[in-house]
Amino acid sequence: MxxxxxxxxxxxxxxxxxxxxxxxxxxxxxxxxxxxxxxxxxxxxxxxxxxxxxxxxxxxxxxxxxxxxxxxxxxxxxxxxxxxxxxxxxxxxxxxxxxxxxxxxxxxxxxxxxxxxxxxxxxxxxxxxxxxxxxxxxxxxxxxxxxxxxxxxxxxxxxxxxxxxxxxxxxxxxxxxxxxxxxxxxxxxxxxxxxLGTPLAVSSTFIFLFLLFGSFLIRTGVGQYFNDLSIAIAGRSIGGPAKVAIFSSALQGTISGSSVANVVTSGAFTIPMMKNLGYKKEFAGAVEASASTGGQLMPPIMGAAAFLMVEFIGNGITYWDIAKAAAIPAILYFSGIWIMTHFEAKKLGLRGLTKEEMPSRREVFGKVYLLIPIIAIILLLMSNITVTHAALYSIVISIIVGFLNKDAGMKFMDIIYALVDGARTALAVAAATAAAGIIVGIVTKTGLGLKLANGLIDLAGGYLIPTLFLTMVAALVLGMGSPTTANYVITSTIAAPAMILLGVPDLSAHLFVFYFGIIADITPPVALAAFAAAGVSGGEPIKTGIVSSKLAIAAFIIPYIFVLSPELLMIDTTWMETAWIVFTAMTGMIAIGAGVIGYWARSMHWLERTFSIVGGLLLVYPETLSDITGLIIFTVLLVLQYVWKQDKGGGNSTSETNTALKNADYSKVKP
Structure with missing residues (x-):
């Protein structure tokens, strides 16, 4: 080789x-x-x-x-x-x-x-x-x-x-x-x-403490451990480095509220690995950009806007209610990226990391105690204590774990530096929430929110789907030039009421604008996370943004699904119903991923790709008739894929064959 x-x-x-x-x-x-x-x-x-x-x-x-x-x-x-x-x-x-x-x-x-x-x-x-x-x-x-x-x-x-x-x-x-x-x-x-309104109130309490928690996690050595754990779990699989990037970025979202920061810190490690394995520059950058952007969607600690959501929705909703509701969509988001990178790796014939390139699994899993702060904060958020105390206790636990981690070598001055770094991170959030307060104040005083909500409904002809589409466009445009926090405040004040007036549950409406405000970071023409990833990979920025949007297709589909069917957010469902929703939705993401990439067990005809995407959408939508129809399409396509693959003698794509020839050992071949 x-x-x-x-x-x-x-x-x-x-x-x-x-x-x-x-x-x-x-x-x-x-x-x-x-x-x-x-x-x-x-x-x-x-x-x-x-x-x-x-x-x-x-x-x-x-x-x-x-x-x-x-x-x-x-x-x-x-x-x-x-x-x-x-x-x-x-x-x-x-x-x-x-x-x-x-x-x-x-x-x-x-x-x-x-x-x-x-x-x-x-x-x-x-x-x-x-x-x-x-x-x-x-x-x-x-x-x-x-x-x-x-x-x-x-x-x-x-x-x-x-x-x-x-x-x-x-x-x-x-x-x-x-x-x-x-x-x-x-x-x-x-x-x-x-x-001095609600946005700054949340910044001066919950958000600051969770940013401080993230700062302590970095000093504890958890950030580096996320990379090592990701490699140990996913490194040997097909296209391993890309899956490492996805897994690592999902975890890194816990300690970084910035898509760009996540891209640069994680991508500096994962993107060169992906390029070395054989992924194109734009695809390698897009994988990291889409995964890093999704970090803010991943419970238990989501972006700062999630804490604002607690106050904006009210009605006794807790942060844990929001985190729980966001769990299935977040899993589907990252699963979609994982599935598409897997099919892309199969199409190109890319391998995983070799044993020599892997860290010692025994050493990595021997440090699993570094995950204690993450586990602790999940359990604390599930309990009846306040969000403030959950963050406080988690900070204390992370300090204790930091002293136990001999590799990190945490000392007293590291605590001081963590406090300084946490405050530095909070500066931009405080400014953004203060500016958002100005916007909310004007909307409240002038009644602009209700006026725009009614205007949006009139523009959409009173129909829900056009209203959702216009709201999506507004969130994406605002997100191109403003942070997620300010974007959420504006769209939740102006656009979310339009959806609520049309009968959409409050939580579904607010998560809808939250999702698209975040995805703006990888949506061209101004896709800062994708551009940062292109800076690491050396790829073309706009093309990286387009590929990022393709990989993050779940984020463009799922919000519509949970608005039309709130069961996806585990609203008014049993555990059995939730398990079935997860199964059908994951199956649907496999079909959608295969259709978008154009490869499953073998290369797919355009007609197969079309049916695959349609069948996947039917499976993601949690409704009995659509699930049955989607499963039938999925099964037929799966059978056709593997039957035709065997008929063609194994079904290696041209890329796979070329890779096999290139990596073959010719030293023992006699002339």
Whole structure:
């Protein structure tokens, strides 16, 4: 057999360059000297404040949220440059106006705690000082969001502000009386309906702690263990490295809320392996991009937007209810990618890793105790304790496991660094949720949500499917330029009510917009996760995005299914019914995957591919008649595949034959 080329992995510097190129959250300054210490201890203080309130109880809503906001804004202006393109590595690039903005942010964060009694007693009336501070707070949030999250979400928030001020000039049903500038400022900063609203409330409690948990998991060595475990489980199978990427990214989603960060960290390891095995550059990048993006869909810890969903839906729903409902769709999503990479590997005749390329399974499975924090948080979320305490206990457990892991060599300073890293990760989330609060505040004050919901239904002619399609398009477009958190807030405020008005259950409606907001990361023309993967693989970005969308086809199908049939979310079903739904849906994903790739036991004719996809869709849809029809189509196709394969003498594809010839050992052949 011919020897494989040496696999070239990205260095840490190359990974960081890619992150900074495609992920605004990674573009921070490298401060040194006094300012370096200020930023370090500021981040540490941020985490300690959050831990203190988690342990001893949060302060009054306005105080808790403004302190959280003050920490985030001031640190963003210290760490994120005004112009990322001009940032030079290793040099101090902080202007005088950054210091002014950071100090102003501290003042904004301290305003409610200092004047709490006076502000409460004013009963909605604000004086000149209040107005000035509130206006500064709005401007600081917009600029901090631009720096830490990106320009698109800042523009969207600004457009909503302009709509609030000049709504009386809008045509048709969009028209409203308009807000005065004083009323706008009062709503945005002196009520809990604007900047200090529900999104920032969730950021200042649940989200921060789970980001901190993820930071501790990395220090514990769990992140690296996910890679080793994935190789031990899937490495030897057909097309092993691609399956390693899928499995690893599903696990890495537990500790990373960013699709781009997941792509770069996992992809730096898996993409070169896939290329070395024989996958095309675009396919290797697409596998990692689609799998990494799905990390936010994977329970028990989903993206930050899932925590917002608890508050937005209300009605006594818990985070565990959301995680449980998302379980089957997430399994189907990753199964779909796994199945298609398997069929692609069979079509190309690709092998798995050799025994020499594999880590010792005994050593890998001997460290299974590193999964204790993950198991613990699942059990804690299933119990009756609060989400906050579940995160707290899981952090403590991860620290204990970190000290037990001799390879990680966790020390006291690692705890400090984990606290700093967790706070750094939370900065962009805090900015995004503050900007999302502006949008929600305008929607609430102007009644825009109901107006747009009714307008969406009218545009769709009152039919559910067209309404779902328009909602999908809106979520994908918004997701191309804004993080999942802000995307979910906007679409759940504007589009989800339209579905609910048409009789869709609240949970189904909110998960629908949540799904498409996340999938926007791999949907061209602006597919940041796919572009980052192309940066690792060396493939063509748009083509990588197209292949990523093809691999993630389950994410474009399943939301429609669980809206039309909520049983897929385990709503009002028994365990027997759930087991049958999982069986038929998994069978359906096999048929869909084969049809999309064009290979099963052998290459498929276009007519077979069509029937395979149709039969798969019927199986995924949880309804008796569709299941029976789908199973009949599946069985017929399966029989035809294997019967015709035997008739053709084994059914190796041309690619398989070429690979076998190329890898044959000719040294013993006599002339």
């Amino acid at each position: 011919t020897k494989n080329k040496e696999v070239k992995y990205l260095t840490e510097e190359e990974q960081q360059e890619l992150l900074e190129k495609f992920d605004p959250e990674a573009g921070t300054r490298k401060l040194s000297g006094i300012l370096g210490y200020v930023a370090f201890f500021g981040l540490l203080a941020f985490s300690l404040f959050q831990l203190y309130t988690a342990i001893f109880g949060v302060f009054t809503a306005q105080i808790q949220r403004t302190i959280h906001l003050g920490f985030a804004l001031s640190l963003i202006f210290l760490l994120f440059p005004a112009n990322r393109k001009k940032r030079q590595k290793g040099k101090l690039q902080i202007a005088w106006y950054d210091m002014v903005l950071a100090i102003a942010s501290i003042g904004v964060g301290a305003y409610w705690p200092l004047y709490f009694v006076d502000l409460v007693m004013s009963v909605g009336r604000i004086n000149t000082l209040d107005f000035t501070v509130g206006l500064i707070a709005i401007l600081l949030v917009l600029e901090a969001t631009r720096r830490a999250v990106g320009l698109p979400i800042m523009i969207i928030a600004l457009l909503f502000i302009l709509y609030g001020l000049f709504g009386s000039n809008m045509p048709g049903f969009l028209s409203h009386r308009g807000l005065t500038i004083e009323r706008l400022v009062q709503t945005m900063f002196f009520t809990t309906e604007g900047i």
